[in-house]
Amino acid sequence: MNNPPLVSIVIPTYNHAPMLQRALATVVEQTYQNWNAIVVNNFSTDNTLEVVAAFNDPRIQCVNFRNNGVIGASRNEGIALATGNYVAFLDSDDTWFPTKLEKCVEILESGSDLVCHAEYWIDESGKSRLVAYGPSEAATHRNLIYKGNRISTSATVVRTALLKEVHGFDVSPELISTEDYDLWIRLAAKSDKFAFISEPLGEYHRHDNNVSANIEKHLAAELALLAKYFSTNTKFENLIARRRRKALAYYGAGRSLHRTRKHFLALQKYSRSLVIWPISPRSYAAVMLSLLGLFKPKSK
Template sequence: MSDQSSKVSVIIPTYNQAELLQNALISVINQTMQDWEAIVIDNNSRDNTREVVEAFNDPRIRYVPFSNKGIIAASRNHGIHLAAGEYIAFLDSDDLWYASKLATCRDHLGPDTDIVCHGLRIRREAGLKESLIPNLPGHDIYHFLLDNGNASIATSAVMLKKEYLSQFGIFSEKPEMVTAEDYELWLRLSKKRIRWGCIKEELGEYRIHGGNASGNIKRQMLAEEAAVMMHFNEDYPSSAAGTRLKMKRRRVMIALRAGKRALDSGFFKDALNYSLQGITKIWT
């Protein structure tokens, strides 16, 4: 039996992605660091998700049926509550890791690093590949994230000690935060002076496909704005002119980025609409 203090609990929320989940689990099994448990939180999938998980016949892999009512944060939080390891790593069921991911991340965690993130390789249906490399400064990460967005920190690229989630809170399950619950958590942890480590190496793959490339852009835009406004309202006096200017700048940035995502996904009408919204926000 492995020592709990060295174990990583891998939280994998899933819904109707049995084939992709199989690849994700294979990538966990193939880790060079074998001291892990994988907790698959299944949101009432109608495909053969359960059979795929059970076919591995690995006692380290747990299948947990759970109704998240459309809030993926609830699935992740349920997995966190069930986790037995000292460390928590998140893996979405349509992503996968390279073999050195867990070992590399655990080696970077230590006296000066409380949470670590790393690069990912983006795979699109068309076969195009890009890099998603986190970009964090050496200090005042909270205000950097608040002013600039999530700095390319993907949930599947984060690992930290469970105690920090117990101490400072887990993912927000507010409906208005859906798709930005990870960004809001990074903000909250950074506000508490949690020390980030940033690995520029690509340690996994983030997949963009029909299920996550369309239909969510507007929701992502509104959710990011909700997260930003919540923290602005907590930290700054709303009457200050500087605060109003900062908030306006962020709302413009969020809308323009939504336009860029729509353009990259081929939604040209939406791209124009979001870009015009961003320009309009400059004058309102």
């Protein structure tokens, strides 16, 4: 009898056939080969099924699952089908470097419950920047809530038993776009064995379609997530810390808008952050930068 794969890779997808082909190619090229991949297909209307079939690899299976617009539901379907000791998440538009699984499994086998590595963020123009996550002391249950997310989905491998213990992703509609952040918080409530790799082992591909609307939606989801934990977790009664964290959410939205040159919208978010937490020097500096961006003459 064949041993079950040590790593089950969960790949949700919808009409991303060319990118899915690229993602799966980086899975097949892993130096660590004891894996199976579960492509959770949201009834794509492109040639997704043909892309999967073309690999002709029995370790890659494709299941059709209607997620009703909630990607966390697709990931939960993959978790339910996982037979490996560990689950690795890979969005169909992201990619891994060849030693990703090898290095993550080595750390997990030494006793960690979750490992997350650095990655390159690639924008639509091909420009990249290195983004690191963690460190471990920043990814405690309390710090994840009060200081923000320190983990990235496609850069993370988690012990399967722990994922199933917390029942996977919360598929509440109000948490769409922060369901991964919510999962890390709940995992951290069960385990403090989170490890981080400073070496970049993958690429996260950013798509800027309707970016302002997406930032607004993410902010709303982040505020809903904070409301969830502030209202239910009696361990966190520090009202000052709560105000500071809510201000951080608006500040983060402002930074995202500023990067895309939406200076007026960024100014609104920075200003809201200051109303909530008026003793933040960086928010005052951000307001000034946004004003400079607004009144800077446009180059001809």
